[in-house]
Amino acid sequence: MDSRGVFWKLMKTGWANDIQALVTSVYAGCRYAIPLMIQSGGGSIVNISSVHGLLVAKKALTYEVGKAAVIAMTRQMAVDYGEVGIRVNAICPGHIVTERIFDSTWKNNPAGLKFFEDQYPIRRAGVSEDIGNAAVFLSSDNASFITGHALPVDGGLTIQLQDDFGWRQVQYFKDNSGIEMPYRR
Numbered sequence: 320m321d322s323r324g325v326f327w328k329l330m331k332t333g334w335a336n337d338i339q340a341l342v343t344s345v346y347a348g349c350r351y352a353i354p355l356m357i358q359s360g361g362g363s364i365v366n367i368s369s370v371h372g373l374l375v376a377k378k379a380l381t382y383e384v385g386k387a388a389v390i391a392m393t394r395q396m397a398v399d400y401g402e403v404g405i406r407v408n409a410i411c412p413g414h415i416v417t418e419r420i421f422d423s424t425w426k427n428n429p430a431g432l433k434f435f436e437d438q439y440p441i442r443r444a445g446v447s448e449d450i451g452n453a454a455v456f457l458s459s460d461n462a463s464f465i466t467g468h469a470l471p472v473d474g475g476l477t478i479q480l481q482d483d484f485g486w487r488q489v490q491y492f493k494d495n496s497g498i499e500m501p502y503r504r
Contacts, residue, residue: 341385361404397467413473440475
C-alpha cells in the first residue's frame with residue numbers, strides 16, 4: 320500500500336487504492352451480508368481493523384485512516400442495525416505473527432522478534448488463533464449484549480503509558496546489543 324510518506328506527497332491513486340482495500344472492501348462485504356441477515360432474523364458481523372485504528376504511527380496515513388474508518392463504520396452499523404438483531408463489532412489486532420510474517424521478517428531475526436515481543440505487557444506477539452478466538456467469541460451467544468465495540472486483541476499494547484514503555488525499550492537495547500530491526504519508519 321502507498322501509506323508511507325508525508326501527507327502532501329501521497330498520490331491520489333495511492334490514497335484511492337489504499338482506501339479501496341482497507342475500507343471499501345469491508346463496506347462491500349457488509350453491504351451484501353446485511354440484507355440476507357435481516358431476512359434471516361439477525362446475526363453478528365465481525366470486522367477486522369487494527370490497533371492502528373485506535374492509535375497512529377508515523378508516515379502511515381492511509382493505513383491509519385482506513386483502520387479508523389473501519390471502526391467508525393462498525394459503530395455506525397451497530398447503531399443502524401441493532402434493532403433488527405444484527406450485532407457489529409471490530410477486532411483490532413496488534414502484531415500477529417503469521418507464517419508469512421514469520422518467514423519474511425522474524426525467521427532470520429529471532430532477537431528482533433524478542434525485542435518486538437517485549438513491547439507487549441504479556442511479552443509475546445499474537446498468533447492467528449488469538450484473532451480467531453476473539454472472532455468466535457464476538458460471533459457467539461456469549462457476546463449477545465456486545466455491539467459497536469472495537470476490541471483490541473493486542474496483548475495489552477494499547478493500554479500502556481508510552482513514557483514507561485520508552486524507558487523499558489532503552490533498557491532492553493542496553494541489555495541486548497546487536498539487535499537487527501526488521502524495518503524503520
